[in-house]
Amino acid sequence: MAAKADYSIYLVTDSTPAILGDRDLVQVVEEALKGGVTFVQYREKTSDTGALISTGKALHQVCQKYSVPLVINDRVDVALAVGCEGVHLGQDDMRVDKARELLGSSAIIGATVSSMEEARIAVDLGADYLGIGTVYATNTKKNTKDIIGVNGVRRINHFLERQEDEAAKNIKTVCIGGINLQNIALVKSKLASWEFSASNHVHWEKTIDGVAIVSAIAAQEDPKAAAAALKKAWTDHSPFLPESHPSEPDVSSLGRYVKDVHQRVPLSHNMTNLVVQNFAASVALAIGSSPIMSNNGQEAGDLGALQGGLVINMGTSTPDNLNNQRQAIQAYNARGRPVVLDPVGAGATDVRRKALQFLMDSGHFSVIKGNEREILAVSVASGYLPRESVQQRGVDSGDSLLSLEEKAYYISRLASREQCIVVMTGAVDVLSDGHTTWTVENGHPYLGSVTGSGCTLGTMISAYLACDPRHRLAAVLAAMLHFEIAAEDAAVRSDVHGPGTFVPAFVDELYKKRMDVVEGSAAWLDRRK
Ligand code: 3NM
Ligand code: MG
Structure with a gap:
């Protein structure tokens, strides 16, 4: 499951009034799934364990309807009780290897990293994917560790590519923080490597597997439309990448x-x-x-x-x-x-x-x-x-x-x-x-x-x-x-x-x-x- 999961449009939930308003979380997530979200993380910092489990179960049901994996932020116990696909762990949460012992080899375990050192450790401990951030400063999470920009994400990605081991080379990555419809194409193209093919068309590969998003989906009036637009911008040819080799300019005129x-x-x-x-x-x-x-x-x-x-x-x-x-x-x-x-x-x-x-x-x-x-x-x-x-x-x-x-x-x-x-x-x-x-x-x-x-x-x-x-x-x-x-x-x-x-x-x-x-x-x- 972990390897096959599609991380491209990764929704992170947030139940605070600033994001959710007075709407129902499960309904908002279902709308986002209809729009094309490919992965869901249930992130909830304040609720009691019982409430986390019951909401988690409801979320898992809708995610299953759309064949989309659900992971729980931080709480391995809740993930076990819900029976969902895995957990996402921050730097201050349970260690990845410990969570693996509890959840088993088929669980999806993600880790938040903001430096090459943290990335290396998370790979060694057996994470399936990395959430790299914070890309841009965001109102959704004020106390993020480090704003690293697209260039910071690129440095970590390049570091992983250069490692000797397959685990580091092949680990999935998503980036997080302030990604929205205005910048998603730019982020994708800046994190791409590309070259002109023999036929002069641009051949490019993304070096990141997806973008993790809270407000640009969950705070939108129409989460379905928002998710669909983000997915389209992610999939379409980025306007920031050339389509093909520019023709030789006519310097004489x-x-x-x-x-x-x-x-x-x-x-x-x-x-x-x-x-x-x-x-x-x-x-x-x-x-x-x-x-x-x-x-x-x-x-x-x-x-x-x-x-x-x-x-x-x-x-x-x-x-x-x-x-x-x-x-x-x-x-x-x-x-x-x-x-x-x-x-x-x-x-x-x-x-x-x-x-x-x-x-x-x-x-x-x-x-x-x-x-x-x-x-x-x-x-x-x-x-x-x-x-x-x-x-x-x-x-x-x-x-x-x-x-x-x-x-x-x-x-x-x-x-x-x-x-x-x-x-x-x-x-x-x-x-x-x-x-x-x-x-x-x-x-x-x-x-x-x-x-x-x-x-x-x-x-x-x-x-x-x-x-x-x-x-x-x-x-x-x-x-x-x-x-x-x-x-x-x-x-x-x-x-x-x-x-x-x-x-x-x-x-x-x-x-x-x-x-x-x-x-x-x-x-x-x-x-x-
Ligand atoms: N984690 P939005 S940034 C939950 O950097 C979260 O680790 C972050 O929200 C990190 O898409 C973040 O609304 C919030 O900017 C991202
Ligand atoms: Mg955490």
């Missing part, structure tokens, strides 16, 4: 992307730091987009409904800003709108490393753009590079630590892993979607001498992507060339004498390059180096 911004006037919603708001808004207008500088996450639902893109800039990472940014990321993700992450200073302090982790756990980014150090910090947060490898390098110097080949390698791996486009800016910019990697050598050192120029590139990229380009990587390349070549031409103007006079000239040149293309001359795009 990048002008179409410049023109698209002019014609469609997409919104560029910037949640950015105080220093660059004015500059970024001017840049957005110069290229033909419509800027909104709003750090209020509550507005994002309305703004995300428009044709637009969001920029999340980490320059001013107060806790208040971060919560607003999380809300906005989720609103834009829910509508499939582009989100650009600018991880300003990401590796510089512990506060920023945590902020980065928080944002990366909040949702999906279409583009992650930063300088070398920032992108390395993102690679650490993504669990792709170990922390030590970056810190070790980081003390050497402030200059470039990586060769161009290394940069290309790192960013294409990071792009595959995060299913996004990664842009690493520098004297030579490198961009990749995990498949195609390009460099841009245009630009001018003045860009590095004025505040926030890099941030305005994020703004430009958001506008270019908001036009639903035929090819996202090509659109990002067009934005970068627009930015870098405008800087080249601004720097050599006779009215420019240094970084101060450069800024207005740069805005002028951005505008001019746009109008050149609109009027039919895109020759400047051919100056790509």
Whole structure:
């Protein structure tokens, strides 16, 4: 039973009024089963043993009707009295091996783990599956041990895959905490490993067997519909995974992307730091987009409904800003709108490393753009590079630590892993979607001498992507060339004498390059180096 159980949509019950209201638990669970829940855990922390057993028996009856296993949280005695399929044990509950002695070899025994060490121990003690969490902070359980994010789950999964023994390699896993209809597809795709097949279609495997959910099913007015929608999102192709290999973009006609911004006037919603708001808004207008500088996450639902893109800039990472940014990321993700992450200073302090982790756990980014150090910090947060490898390098110097080949390698791996486009800016910019990697050598050192120029590139990229380009990587390349070549031409103007006079000239040149293309001359795009 344990091996064959379907863990995909795993319902955990909760009888508190906040979740159940005045409804009957057994009825709510039956509705959820009708909707397609595949596994049920009866979790009840306050009732007396007699009541637990009678409700447990009623639950077991409905679960059997749908051929779905029922396990009891914590209470081995109750599981025995009910005669259900097993138990789920927390770290403070009975040990897995002890429960096995009492319940026998055919029982399903699950264990909650939030670290590799706990996972290893639970496997050794004979658990059938692991509940890994807490993924996202949740109102349902305030006193969870550790918020580990999707990346924390991924680390544990990878750890298990790397073990020598079959027991660890084959153990079933579900993750828990804050999973809902908005993020289930993202969680699934981030926990998937994938590659392009010979026929250029994406071949992917999930590395997790299911999601354990309380409120997104049991607190919903219609638990049947909620379970069905979650099941569909779990089963369908995730919109965060590519369908197939992107076709090679046509680099000879990048002008179409410049023109698209002019014609469609997409919104560029910037949640950015105080220093660059004015500059970024001017840049957005110069290229033909419509800027909104709003750090209020509550507005994002309305703004995300428009044709637009969001920029999340980490320059001013107060806790208040971060919560607003999380809300906005989720609103834009829910509508499939582009989100650009600018991880300003990401590796510089512990506060920023945590902020980065928080944002990366909040949702999906279409583009992650930063300088070398920032992108390395993102690679650490993504669990792709170990922390030590970056810190070790980081003390050497402030200059470039990586060769161009290394940069290309790192960013294409990071792009595959995060299913996004990664842009690493520098004297030579490198961009990749995990498949195609390009460099841009245009630009001018003045860009590095004025505040926030890099941030305005994020703004430009958001506008270019908001036009639903035929090819996202090509659109990002067009934005970068627009930015870098405008800087080249601004720097050599006779009215420019240094970084101060450069800024207005740069805005002028951005505008001019746009109008050149609109009027039919895109020759400047051919100056790509
Ligand atoms: N255990 P929701 S989180 C019961 O992390 C439980 O171990 C957790 O509820 C853990 O789906 C959690 O409403 C509650 O966020 C999950
Ligand atoms: Mg417990």
